[in-house]
Amino acid sequence: MQQSNNKKVLLIGPPNVGKSVIFNKLTGLNVAMANYSGTTVDYKKGQVNYNNINYDLIDVPGTYTLDATNEAEQVAVDMLSEGADLVITVLDGNNLESSLYLLLQVLERNLPTIAVLNRVDLLEDKGYEVAHEKLSHEIGIDIIKTVAVSGEGIDPLKEKIKEKLLNDQTKKDINRDMKADWFEAERLNLEYLNKKNSTYDRDKDTLGDKLSRPWPGIPLAIIILGLIFGIVVGIGMGMRQYLLLPFFRGIIFPFIYSAVEAIIPPGVIRNILIGEYGFFIKGLEWPFALVFPYVVSFYTALSILEDSGYLPRLGVLLDGLFKKVGLTGGNIIPLLLGYGCAIPGIAATRALPTKKERVTVSTLICLAVPCISQTGALISLLAEQSITVMILVFAVSFLALIVAAIIMDKTIEGKNELTIVEIPPLLWPGPGVIAKKIWLRVKMYISNGALVMIYAIAGASILFELGILEYLGQIFQPIVQNWLQLPAEASAPLLLGIVRRELAVLPLLEMGLNSVQLFVGAVVALFYVPCIAVLAMLAREFNLKLATKVLVLTVGISFLLGGIFARIGNLILMF
Numbered sequence: 001m002q003q004s005n006n007k008k009v010l011l012i013g014p015p016n017v018g019k020s021v022i023f024n025k026l027t028g029l030n031v032a033m034a035n036y037s038g039t040t041v042d043y044k045k046g047q048v049n050y051n052n053i054n055y056d057l058i059d060v061p062g063t064y065t066l067d068a069t070n071e072a073e074q075v076a077v078d079m080l081s082e083g084a085d086l087v088i089t090v091l092d093g094n095n096l097e098s099s100l101y102l103l104l105q106v107l108e109r110n111l112p113t114i115a116v117l118n119r120v121d122l123l124e125d126k127g128y129e130v131a132h133e134k135l136s137h138e139i140g141i142d143i144i145k146t147v148a149v150s151g152e153g154i155d156p157l158k159e160k161i162k163e164k165l166l167n168d169q170t171k172k173d174i175n176r177d178m179k180a181d182w183f184e185a186e187r188l189n190l191e192y193l194n195k196k197n198s199t200y201d202r203d204k205d206t207l208g209d210k211l212s213r214p215w216p217g218i219p220l221a222i223i224i225l226g227l228i229f230g231i232v233v234g235i236g237m238g239m240r241q242y243l244l245l246p247f248f249r250g251i252i253f254p255f256i257y258s259a260v261e262a263i264i265p266p267g268v269i270r271n272i273l274i275g276e277y278g279f280f281i282k283g284l285e286w287p288f289a290l291v292f293p294y295v296v297s298f299y300t301a302l303s304i305l306e307d308s309g310y311l312p313r314l315g316v317l318l319d320g321l322f323k324k325v326g327l328t329g330g331n332i333i334p335l336l337l338g339y340g341c342a343i344p345g346i347a348a349t350r351a352l353p354t355k356k357e358r359v360t361v362s363t364l365i366c367l368a369v370p371c372i373s374q375t376g377a378l379i380s381l382l383a384e385q386s387i388t389v390m391i392l393v394f395a396v397s398f399l400a401l402i403v404a405a406i407i408m409d410k411t412i413e414g415k416n417e418l419t420i421v422e423i424p425p426l427l428w429p430g431p432g433v434i435a436k437k438i439w440l441r442v443k444m445y446i447s448n449g450a451l452v453m454i455y456a457i458a459g460a461s462i463l464f465e466l467g468i469l470e471y472l473g474q475i476f477q478p479i480v481q482n483w484l485q486l487p488a489e490a491s492a493p494l495l496l497g498i499v500r501r502e503l504a505v506l507p508l509l510e511m512g513l514n515s516v517q518l519f520v521g522a523v524v525a526l527f528y529v530p531c532i533a534v535l536a537m538l539a540r541e542f543n544l545k546l547a548t549k550v551l552v553l554t555v556g557i558s559f560l561l562g563g564i565f566a567r568i569g570n571l572i573l574m575f
């Protein structure tokens, strides 16, 4: 990271109070925000330049106390121990007492501190207000009221930060008699949190309660998740079928074909560009017509889910069910993120309380949670030819998750801790925030995912035209043809699949497979190597040993199951 002499300002606070929203407003950057605890699992740094004053603002993972209980919280404690020119403690208007405890702990560190009282809109909705001026007076630091999502209070906050950074010598007298204990926090809470009126919007909360109780929570969850799945697949397929494929195949490709044919004589070069793996063709069709629509539809749904506050409730609801297989309800968020991309999924495990849970959930994501790119590819491969095969593939993936979770629970040492899932209020996601989140993720897909895919396709087209793919196919013959009973060309997806998960699927599209082969190809792809970037992430987050284990495990299970299914499938076909 670049070293700078800028002043350092930390944003500290309990999870889910809006630190990242404030960070984004102050820096103009876009870091991930979501309505559940543990969104920010590593610190994020951004530079602020405000009225000629420069400083580095650091968005710290949320923590309830300075006695860290997970890795994300430890980051927060470490950041504070390194010192800062100013600490901004963000208090949750909606959950003042626990925020106050953290504030008291921060004040013990004797760093220049101000507080932000955020989410006051939620507090006011409940008919409460905080006498923040009196509170400020008692503890001896400035407190600024904000509604970060609407931008209210952000300008005064900018001014206050500037003022503090310019006169850091003249620290106000923090009340040194304050003790950081829960009694003190409770006393302050009782004293300064006042009921204003009683037009408390109870409906919102009771709906929230209902969602996390088995009845009617479970039927509602089935409806909500079913609906979301339908919308994701429906919108994805619709966009692909009626918008993107006609656009590429009807307009762009004919143009490319005629242009290339006019300029480049028949031969290897022309084939590399527009032949079987022609990367002008596949390099556009695969990332942008087949996968892109699902990336958009999935992240639209996920962003709305994230900000609604539903996910932690789903976690509570599923806790009992998850416990049966050795997981906890809190694992739902990393797993769900994994259905988008394994990397944020694994990152989100940092907020889990034990190493065992981190390893288990990360391994599950690598093994049997297809990322959205791969899901899009699987749908492209299967949906049109056989819905039954598609349903079977997803059923196999669920089954594998359950079995693998049980096995890991039995074999990995350690215990799963009872997690207390913080339940945020239900919120109507703001369209602006949602749009921003979708855009961020789509941008990420284009700059990372699609680009890597295009490189890989370019590589493949060269290897194919030079006959190297065919040669490699011969080496893989025992596995691909004899064991998996797939055509020889199916060694290509196995090679490409190491680079990106959907590339283990997409080449199968052109091979005219029968339904058993489709199923086998899809299952092999599903369990196969979780893509190079994910292995690197595992090595970084845990160690090389785990990355190697996951590699061996995924390839092993993928081939083992593939071969078994090929035999069972052919037996069934015979009758």
Ligand SMILES: Nc1nc2c(ncn2[C@@H]2O[C@H](COP(=O)(O)OP(=O)(O)OP(=O)(O)O)[C@@H](O)[C@H]2O)c(=O)[nH]1
Pocket (backbone or CB within 6 Å): 013, 014, 015, 016, 017, 018, 019, 020, 021, 022, 032, 033, 034, 035, 036, 037, 038, 039, 040, 041, 060, 061, 062, 063, 118, 119, 120, 121, 122, 146, 147, 148, 149, 150, 306, 307, 427, 433
């Ligand atoms: N109603 C309301 N919602 C807010 C406000 N500020 C933030 N939010 C919402 O609160 C949720 C949490 O915001 P984040 O910025 O992700 O919270 P965070 O403190 O960074 O959370 P962690 O990274 O998990 O520690 C999001 O859904 C925001 O849209 C506010 O002032 N009012």
Ligand SMILES: [Mg+2]
Pocket (backbone or CB within 6 Å): 019, 020, 021, 032, 033, 039, 040, 059, 061, 062
């Ligand atoms: Mg955050």
